[in-house]
Amino acid sequence: MRKLKALAGACTLALATLGTMATAEAATWRYAFEEALTDVQGVYASKFKEHIEANSDHRIQLFPYGTLGESADIMEQTQAGLLQFVDQSPGFTGSLIPEAQIFFIPYLLPETQEALDHFFRNSKAINEDFKSIYAQHGLELLKMFPEGEVVVTTQEPFDSPAGLDGVKVRVMTNPLLVESYKAFGATPTPLPWGEVYGGLQTNIIQGQENPLFWVESAKMYEVTDVITFTGHNNFTTAVMANKRFFDGLPAEDQKLVRDAMQAAFDHIMEYQKGLSERSLAKILEQKPEMKVVHLTAEQRAPFRAAAENVEAKFIDMTGDSGKALLQQFKQDLEAAKAQ
Template sequence: MNFFRRTLLVAAAGAALLAPVAGYSADIKPRIIRFGYGLNEQSNQGRAAKFFAEQVEKASQGKMKVRAIGAAALGPDTQMQQALIGGAQEMMVGSTATLVGITKEMAIWDTPFLFNNAREADAVLDGPVGTKVMDKLQAKGLVGLAYWENGFRNLTNSKRPVQKMEDLDGIKLRVMQNNVYLDSFKTLGANAVPLPFSELFSALETKTVDGQENPYNTILSSKFYEVQKFLTVSNHVYSPWIVTVSKKWWDGLSKDEQKILSDAAKASRDFERRDTRDEGAKALSDLKAKGMQVNELPASEAARMREKLAKVNGTIAAEVGQDLWNETQGELKKLRGAK
């Protein structure tokens, strides 16, 4: 065999080795999913986003990869929601309160003192009422997959302890960009200032605002104790987060891919709630250890606030629809009557 013929045979053998196996495409790349969130990587939100990413990669055998991007690097909730609607971003988790401008029924979760405990919140959010509210998102270009827990919200400020309703008078309090929060705190006497969460620490540090309200976990992970002295245990609102997907993008997925994301969202919901509650139990003592002055709002003052907010509740009922309001109250009545 001459040199030229040997060279051709070697080249042909090499080409055969490099050729793709039947049924396999060398061009297949994993589907990259950008999953945005507002808090930092070390927060309960960050840990749950990581758990979600791991579930998706495992269930898809690496064909789908979630890039969890925190610290509002993709923008505040409102900006990410618009990116999802336009199809420029795939997924996010954020507050239901910032969705009210898109889907008015989400305002039901902003009702002050709606839930007495986490058991009630889980049952209503994961039940028919929660599903009905979540499904309203689809007409607006979003798909809701699961509610996570932000938690019961509590007040902090740099001026004084809030021991009675009148102590809120004149306090510049940052609230979410949501009319129910604005109306509620204005009604209670605070000077309510709407601000994106991403601007909050700086606003507290520069005294642009005096205070804010968030669950213990967020107060701790965001280091608000560095710029806030007083913490009032008020539990005035139970605040959910919601995992949402761009409908424009979702509709292009296969049923199997949709199921992987839906199952992972529910698994991460269960993980996140356990993690949040475990962390919340110790976060309060950590905040005390870091120098925050903590007081509990007396039950009599919480009752006064409820009465004062009756008009706001009437506005919420009108906004979300009386049928949804009555259904939610009916579910809560059943839960409270159950032995």
């Protein structure tokens, strides 16, 4: 079924290409992402589109989640040049780019919005080191940005790794995320996103992790009963371009794209202020009996301790390049926290 969806998506793009053959002056660029148009990635993409179209004759065609297949499909289509832009979490690119799994080391990213903003704007690891890594895979890394604190939704409450014993928690197809939930005491279960709601409904899995806006948007609260704030991560995503396409653009168009990415970044960081709180309020309005648990610092301590093992696994998976990247990452994080 996934292959059929991918084929249908490729055919859609091929037809779109024929229907929008561009002159040197104006082009239609195609941009796919992993969420709905009204979710964080969709809001970011819409702002990018608005800036491009307001400042040039180019047009942006947006493809929200599901229109061109699953996450693996849109990455393949971008690398093949059928898509010009793609927004995809390192959670899915981790198998392709092992170093991108750094974002899944628990308790590594700062927990305040101010520190996150400073980190993503100024990090050398993100804005320089990662660019050369992505380029090796035919991708021009344009921007990374956070989407919100990750919470865990389950059928039953837990307040320690022992409370997750035997609980099958859905994770993205990311080797380090699998290791994280093993360390947390759970049974990590990689699943494509399209199978998660049904998996929870039929008890194939008993939990999943995501930012609160996605728990609300995708109605995860309908098939789970507890939201737990563990403080272990902030969901990160990356916007990339097909490198051959980007390198072939005139200098003025490259600047246009970078300016549009920065405008979208500024907009999404402002948009996210209070988003988690608004999302939680909507969830509780729809399901007042939903239990919300904030783990205390004492309860988080064993999860933090488990993160040390995950960090060691990251270095094992990525070798010297990952070790150097992690060192730079931590330097950038210290600078962000100092601010």
